[in-house]
Amino acid sequence: MIELSVDEARRVAVAAQLLTADRPTDLVATVHRLTFLQLDPTAAVAPSADLVAWSRLGGTYRPEHLTRALDERRLFELGALVRPMSDVGLYLAVQPRPDSGASRWLEANDGFRRDVLARLRDAGPLQSRDIPDTAQVPWQSTGWTHQRNVTQMLEILAVRGQVAIAGRVGRQRLWDLPERVYPADVAVPTAEEAAHIRDERRLASLGIARDVTVAVPVEPITVGAAGEPATVAGVPGRWRVDPAALAVLDRAPAPRTALLSPFDRLIHDRVRAQQLFGYEYVLEMYKPADQRRWGYFALPVLHGNRLVGKLDAKADRKAGRLVVQALHEDLPLDADARDAVGREVQALADWLGLAPPG
Incomplete structure (x- = not known):
């Protein structure tokens, strides 16, 4: 059991998130370490993805760097998250639950699914508004997605690796077949292997995480059995810590x-x-x-x-x-x-x- 003081735990967490004076210099490497940038349209100051990149890379970062990395297929977008293309196999390995509402809706709309794929094959990349809605069963929701059938179909197929986001025109996504977006030689591990690697990568990006936690939207904060068990003095519960992250404690602090x-x-x-x-x-x-x-x-x-x-x-x-x-x-x-x-x-x-x- 690794024993940490609160100050040591903070140092581990801050350094793992690349927030010390030792700034990174490369956007793609930064995204790889953080595992993703979250896309959100709110720009009261600047969009969140750009703020996160700026807070790590500093004034040398420009929003067009993110656009270029996506256009050059060094990064990819999935579910409002930007990730390194080297990780695409870890997410193509995800197996959605067959009994979920999305899976049942997809099964009821198999003809619609085939229509969408045929349309992209013939004319992609396309915006969602350029794809006809031939849904047999409308998507039901109490939120903004209610009866947004094309958008929901594309989102569901993207999670299953049957379509991919090929770029954007302004804020509008362009959709295409995955073989025209993702590398041809992408290695897809088993679902179990991918989950283990994702847990390890997530813990490396956080440095330290709680052993047991609750589900949160967008991206999990759980890390499974990754890393080593730890305690933090004066803080209840058990934790998981990335052993490699502890190296920061052997160096002089580099705060900023x-x-x-x-x-x-x-x-x-x-x-x-x-x-x-x-x-x-x-x-x-x-x-x-x-x-x-x-x-x-x-x-x-x-x-x-x-x-x-x-x-x-x-x-x-x-x-x-x-x-x-x-x-x-x-x-x-x-x-x-x-x-x-x-x-x-x-x-x-x-x-x-x-x-x-x-």
Whole structure:
């Protein structure tokens, strides 16, 4: 059993997420380490995928670098996540449950499925609006996907490796057959092998994760039996730690200050963030304005190995300025820490091509 102090656990988590002063320099290698970038259209400051990349790579990163890596097939998109193309086999190996609602709907719409594949084979890549809806059974949902039959068919087939996202026109995805998008020699492991590798990769990206946890949307936070069992002094429960991540404890600390996306994996697991960092975070853009404590798209603030606050900021592109409504301090910041946060705000404004706050 590996025994860690809270400070050691924080150092492991921060370093695993590439948030030390030893910045990475390559976008694809960064995505490989993080395992994915999450695509989200919210751009109150900048889209989340770009914010995550900027917070690691710094001002040398540009959004067009992500577009180019996708166009050059060094990265691929699946389910609103961008992953390294070298990992595509790990996700083609996923076997959806045959008794799921999606599987039953697909079975009831086999003719529709064949129509979609034939249309892509003849004319792909295509946007979803260019594919006729020939569904025999409409997709039923209480949400925005209700009767969006073509979109749902494409999403379901993408998870099963029968179609692939070939690119985008603006925000609209282009769909095609996987053999025209993925490498011809892609190796697909068994489902069990792929799950084990995904768990190992996920733990390497997190450094430390809870032994038992709850399900969360988009991407799991569970790591199975990957790594080694561990305890964190003063923190309840058992943990799993990546043994390779412990090497950071043998080196001199390399702290830095960073502004994070609200979707950043350092804080995505809210229970882990609370237990390891004493940090509470809620994404408040879905709340009425008068119920927000920190702001519509507040950026978590990392200083060294502590999450110290939230920056309520907005990119006012019409005025050409980065607007900061407030810096909410979870921990009291001394003059040096405030200066460090101020430099990051300036760096963010420079990266966005906006004037800094007045």
